[in-house]
Amino acid sequence: MTADEHAERFTVLRPLLFTIVYEILGSATESDDVLQDSYLRWAEVDLATVRDTKSYLARLVTRQALNALRSCARRREDYIGPWLPEPLLLDEHDASADVVLAESVSMAMLVLLETLTPDERAVFVLREVFGFDYADIAAAVGKPVMTARQVAHRAREHVQARRKRFEPVDAAKIAQITEQFMTAATTGDTDVLLSLLAQDATWIADSGGKAIASRRPVVGAEKVAGFLMDLFHRASRTPNLRIAMVNCNNAPAMVVYSDDHLKGVFLIEISDGKISTLYAIRNPDKLAAVTVARQISR
Known part of the structure; x- marks a missing residue:
């Protein structure tokens, strides 16, 4: 077997492998590291012994992702302020056609997956998102098949009890709400902003202590609106401020630049036609990934 054949098989499956690892880790940067390490291991494998390359x-990659997840657990415990997944810049806009894939990479789902144990998270992702059989899942997490089934059941119940019902929103509706939000926030129209926010709307910011951001969630439409008015008022005094729209985690997102320096990524979550959650990623360590568009697949 040649190195070219190893590379070809890995490259074809890379979008799927990246998606698996990203959903386990919540970090595009760390996912790249895991895939690089995994490829080095894959390059040493005798392909004659591989019956199913995908499995x-x-x-x-799951085993390597779990190792990475466990090693960074302490860092997340010591993290300053809320920890949010790293935003995922997508180079395509048709992930919404696959409802399961769209929900699985949403910021809301990734935040929810953070409440699972590493094994629960890996098993849930492999089973519920990618549909792998329990034999493959058990081998990936190093558990007996029966144990893998029990972990899957426990993780599924945990997720179902906590997630909001996922209803794909029409792309045109998302664009309309996002445009209205940007206009209201930048012009200081509090009334319009309040009309766009759900009553229990929540603002969550991740700075890691490396940028100015609220270290506690802001909850309630009026509090969030007031917070945003103040935020945008102060931002308006920033020289050469520029806001662009991108697709992050299969949702509309705003990227904010001062000159050519990326200052933050803001994602909105829409439920029942209202903005239910706003996620702000300000930690510069997490913004680097937004400069590279990714492909996802299942």
Whole structure:
């Protein structure tokens, strides 16, 4: 077997492998590191012994992702302020056609997955999102098949009890609400802003202590609106401020620049036609990934 064949098989499956690892780790940057390490291991494998390349590579990257997740657990415990997943810049806009894939990479789902144990998270992702059989899942997490089934059941119940019902929103409606939000926030129209926010709307900011941001969530439409009015008023005094729209985690997102320096990424979550959650990622360590568009797949 040649190195070219190893590379070809890995490259074809890379979008799927990246998606698996990203959903386990919540970090595009760390996912790249895991895939690089996994490829080095894959390059040493005798391909004659591989019966199913997809299953083999899924098991390999899952094991490496779990190692990475466990090693960074302490860092997340010591994190300053709320920890949010790293935003995922997508280079395509048709992930919404796959409802399962769209929900699985949403910021809301990734935040929810943070409440699972590492094994629960990996098993849930492999089973519920990618549909792998329990034999492959058990091999990936190093558990007996029966245990993998029990972990899957426990994780599924946990997620179902906590997630909001996912209803794909029409792309045109998302664009309309987002445009209205940007206009209201930048012009200081509090009334319009309040009309766009759900009563229990929540603002969550992730700075890691490396940028100015609220270290506690802001909850309630009026409090969030007031907070945003003040935020945008102060931002208006920033020289050469520029806001662009992008697709992050299969949702509309605003990227804010001062000159050419990326200052933050803001994602909105829409439920029942209202903005229910606003996620602000300000930690500069997490903004680097937004400069590279990714492909996702299942």
